Amino acid sequence: xxxxxxxxxxxxxxxxxxxxxxxxxxxxxxxxxxxxxxxxxxxxxxxxxxxxxxxxxxxxxxxxxxxxxxxxxxxxxxxxxxxxxxxxxxxxxxxxxxxxxxxxxxxxxxxxxxxxxxxxxxxxxxxxxxxxx
Numbered sequence: 001x002x003x004x005x006x007x008x009x010x011x012x013x014x015x016x017x018x019x020x021x022x023x024x025x026x027x028x029x030x031x032x033x034x035x036x037x038x039x040x041x042x043x044x045x046x047x048x049x050x051x052x053x054x055x056x057x058x059x060x061x062x063x064x065x066x067x068x069x070x071x072x073x074x075x076x077x078x079x080x081x082x083x084x085x086x087x088x089x090x091x092x093x094x095x096x097x098x099x100x101x102x103x104x105x106x107x108x109x110x111x112x113x114x115x116x117x118x119x120x121x122x123x124x125x126x127x128x129x130x131x132x133x
Contacts, residue, residue: 032061032064032065032066034088035058035059035060035061035066035088035093036059036066038056038057038058038059039057039068044071045073047073048073049075051075052073052074052075053073053074053075053076053082053083054071054072054073055071055072055073055074055083055096055107056071056085057069057070057071058085058086058096059086060086060093060095060096061093069109069112072112072117074116074117074118074119075116075117075118075119076098076100076118076119077098077105077118077119077120078098078100078102078105080100080101080102081098081099081100081102081105082098082099082100083096083097083098084096084097084098084099095107098118105118
């Protein structure tokens with residue numbers, strides 16, 4: 001009987017220990033360092049219209065290197081939104097995004113081939129990763 005109680009206790013403690021490690025989170029990051037200096041645009045292409053704003057070109061990380069994103073004209077995702085340029089600070093890269101009274105909208109590079117790019121995404125409902133078209 002005593003051995004049965006000892007076995008049950010060992011099984012209980014093992015299952016409690018396993019359950020707590022099953023909920024543990026692991027984070028892996030790769031540091032690729034600071035991006036190269038921005039490319040310089042000497043002459044902006046003409047604006048397509050009065051509602052458009054220029055988003056300056058920038059480097060962004062893809063896997064273990066940086067890729068250049070050319071500057072572009074676009075309409076903000078919603079009225080009053082302003083572009084927050086991506087930047088590297090304190091060994092961390094901060095992605096560019098739109099911000100304003102209706103919330104933050106991340107730029108999705110999948111929008112780059114569309115005529116209106118950032119316009120109409122997010123609708124003030126958050127991050128805007130193409131799920132609210």
